[in-house]
Amino acid sequence: xxxxxxxxxVLLDGASGRILAERSSEAIMYPASxxxxxxxxxxIEHTQDFQTIVTVPDGLVQTLRAEDASxxxxxxxxxxxxxxxxxxxxxxxxxxxxxxxxxxxxxSEQQFVALMNEKAAALGMADTHFANPNGLDDEEHYSTARxxxxxxxxxxxxxxxxxxxxxxxxx
Numbered sequence: 346x347x348x349x350x351x352x353x354x355v356l357l358d359g360a361s362g363r364i365l366a367e368r369s370s371e372a373i374m375y376p377a378s379x380x381x382x383x384x385x386x387x388x389i390e391h392t393q394d395f396q397t398i399v400t401v402p403d404g405l406v407q408t409l410r411a412e413d414a415s416x417x418x419x420x421x422x423x424x425x426x427x428x429x430x431x432x433x434x435x436x437x438x439x440x441x442x443x444x445x446x447x448x449x450x451x452x453s454e455q456q457f458v459a460l461m462n463e464k465a466a467a468l469g470m471a472d473t474h475f476a477n478p479n480g481l482d483d484e485e486h487y488s489t490a491r492x493x494x495x496x497x498x499x500x501x502x503x504x505x506x507x508x509x510x511x512x513x514x515x516x
Contacts (some may be wrong), residue, residue, distance in 0.1 A: 353490035355470060359498055364411040370491040371472060378415065379493050380451045380480030382500045385434050387460050388427065388446045389505050395428035406441050412481055414440035432515040435506070440479035447478040468495050 346354060346366045353374055356366040364370070404420045417439025419425060425433075427449060433442035447457035454477060461475040473496075476486035488496075499507050509515075 351490075355490045355494040356495050357498065358400075358500065362495070362498060364494075367491065370494075371431050371489050373472065373487050373489060374483050375486060376473070376475075376480060376488040376493060377482070378480045379488070379496070380475065380478065381434045381438055381443055382496055382506075383461050383464065383475065384447065384457075384478040385431055385506055385509070386496075386500055386503055387406070387457070388431060388434075388450055388462055389463075389503060391450045391460070392427055395426065395431070395505075397427045397444055397449070398424050399427060399430065401441055401445045402448065405444055407445070409440045409479070414479060414481055416440060416448045417442050419445070420495070429515070431505075431509055432512065435510045436512065436515060440481070443479040465492070467498075468499050470495055 346368050353372050354368045354370055355364060355370045401419050401421050401423045402456040403421050406488045409416060417433030417437040419433060419441050427446060430442040430446045433439040444454060447454050451460060453459035457478055458475050465473045470492035473488040473492040474485055476483040
């Protein structure tokens with residue numbers, strides 16, 4: 346841990362969940378794009394058909410671009426399969442994919458964020474609160490390295506998420 350450049354870190358055993366080493370693991374921080382792991386996990390858990398076609402909401406890409414969000418390249422009004430949005434969340438870290446997927450699953454970002462927070466509680470992420478599905482900074486959007494390690498453990502144990510996140514490229 347002494348050679349890490351990060352101020353906050355956790356090393357845990359993936360099988361048992363036992364923490365092997367940590368540095369400032371309970372310090373509150375913005376989870377940024379690590380949020381997209383939770384977004385993808387919740388979308389996957391609430392999707393029966395990954396071939397379902399959804400539409401990127403009008404004006405969404407322009408709004409996210411103005412907020413300097415990371416984008417995967419989908420356009421407002423474009424139709425895409427949920428599977429493609431998941432790849433867009435996980436590979437290029439596309440905020441438009443996160444918001445579109447959230448709305449497709451729950452009807453609104455706010456309802457989806459409630460699912461994210463329910464999942465966080467179920468994973469024992471006691472020091473985490475999500476305010477959006479894309480990781481943009483918000484005072485009510487925070488976590489810890491310890492909680493993010495629990496999320497990462499859940500993510501690698503979800504076969505669909507692991508397969509998609511391990512893909513080198515998708516188009």
